[in-house]
Amino acid sequence: MSGKFKEFHDELRSVASDLLAKDAAVDWPLLAEAGWTGLEAPENLGGAGAGFGEVAVVLQEMGRAATRSAYIGGTVLSVGTLIALQPSATRDALLSDVATGAVRTAVALSRDGQDVDPSAPFRIESSSAGLRITGRSEFVPDADGADRLLLLANAADVPVVVVATAQASGLSVTPQPVVDETRRLSVVVADGVMVDESSVWRFDGDPGTRVRRLLDRAAVAVACDSVGLAEAMLSATVSYAAVRHQFGRPIGSFQAVKHACADMLVRISVARQLVSAAVEAIADDRTDAATAASMAKSYATAAAVDVVGKAMQLHGGIGYTWESGIHVYLKRAALNRSLFGSPAAHRKQLAQRYSQGT
């Protein structure tokens, strides 16, 4: 990373960290006001013309603060989807509205929120009355309250995106409460939603690759969050271990505690490497992005669960209380691990290379 970028990232990180420390929940208008909704959109459409690398900084800080926001669905996946589509006046207008925060969208990308196989959850059929959309997508981030939904659909086996208003007849968005209360997930069902041809938007470039890259982006976004929350928990544990005394000494002076903290740092250090490599691969749209994304998602989200679990353990009784808030991180880490492909599912993707010859 060049010096200029690093400076910008440091600045962004510090601003984000200050803002996110104020409140556990950050409302949509505030995200827009901070300029985070438009980071990746081009400047002529009201965006900042930055890249996924900058978005990753915000994601990591949101993980660190366990922020409740619609950023992943409303911005990271929405903007990622819109910039992957063929430019047009209507596409540009929506991208601009999403970038400025005027409109909130969500993306229904997969059937069950964890499938690493890119098969579109919706299908388009032509009927005498027009185009008819049917399908179901579960665990869609931030769909509840979105103004419009971007549905990944198959049109004669070619993936496209259908843009539907939340009020469309036959379209339902039902919240799916999960143990992690910091995320808003919903099941999106299209039961014969009628749309016209202008609502069907095509991918720019090879549709299969574009969809793959969107899933990679989703996986890496979650991995960034996991790195941030793991770092927060290590830091909290180290602070606690330095002040909490038992047997007449700070518990952090005991090797059992110290070495556990060292292991947390090692895992986080490895996760950081894999995640920053994946962020770069997504930002540069490299052909190895899928591999880098699977590595990062698999390692970082699993490591975060271990790290937060260890944080709860080392905090002792207080760590298990609702009051301590560690459970918030453990639940979020566990959800991150499952969302957009389990570590095992991503490793299975990677392993295809070995039987085919490396």
Next chain:
Amino acid sequence: MTPTADLDEFRATVRAWCDEHVPSDWRRAQTDVDDEQFVDFQKWWFQELRAAGFAVPHWPREWGGGMSVAEQIILYRELAAHDAPRLVLAFVGIHHAASTLLAAGTQEQLQRHLPAILGGEIWVQGFSEPEAGSDLASLRTSARRDGDSYVINGQKLWASGGMHADWCLLLARTDPDAAKRKGISYFLLDMSTAGVDVRPIRNAIGESHFCEIFLNDVKIPAANLVGAENAGWQVAQATLGAERGLTMLELAERLGHAGFRWLVEACRRGRLIEDAVVQDKLAQFDIEITGLRGLCRDLVERSETGTAGAADASVVKLFYSELLQRLTDFGAEIGGLAAHTQLTKPISSGWESGSWVLDFIGSWEWTIPGGSSEIQRTIIGERGLGLPREPSAVG
């Protein structure tokens, strides 16, 4: 920073050189060889690399190095990708001895030793002792000033390659009354001096590269003191961590190339490659090796810019050691009984030679020496995270 186009050109140069110079059959040829053949092979390979300008890329330009960090990374990657032999024998000389002298040596010491190292002089590290392993600072070997010399008495242990060494990096106690880290001095010892007795120790895999060095009234000229008297601990500390970046990068690249490739091949041979559990393990190792390579590159770059954290090298050493152990363990499991019939492994190879059972047993040579995994965790906890020290901490 070197422009990308120049780096591409450099990569092409290294590749072409490797294609031409890396012997294709060295693994077979270096299995079951005697000491003399091993030493000859190592010295030959060192001179090959030297002639190409690849032997000491990390040294300053005036001493025969001068490669940028980006170029060094490419060099080690390509050597690993071409499965070149490792510089086992020259290791202490080109890394520890050179960096110690460059950091704390006199001009005379540099002039005397750096060209000689390039010429093939072999070095050994005389740090550990029977009673000073993980607690290195409690070492007892004494150095008593006598006119223009020091007289050394004591015993060193785990001196790798000691029987082939021309010179030794020696830590000895010059002030028995000072706090234990404050009474140690750093010496250069000519191994042909009277009173030096080297005896090999057979290790767990049957090799004898570790040595005991007995020092009985050994005279070292005062000119061979490195740094100030009683400042030896600081001299040793300053150069140990700095060296870890590049040497670890090389090992990580080897693990990522030949090491992982052999693991996949072992799985194929055992007809286990389609097994879901095996695939999962392979993917896990692939991911961890990728993470390790990133960590090493990061450490090298940070060391260069002086921004490395106090425990970054320990993170890398700990992670590599334990990853190597788990990976060779898996290789031994996958290799089945056939792996147990491989009674020797090629010398001059990396720590994953493909003789999995021996590699697995040999992996403790990483988790124990150079600061055991337990010591690394303590360093990471205390220097990396700032956790409180043990109340009984001394020195």
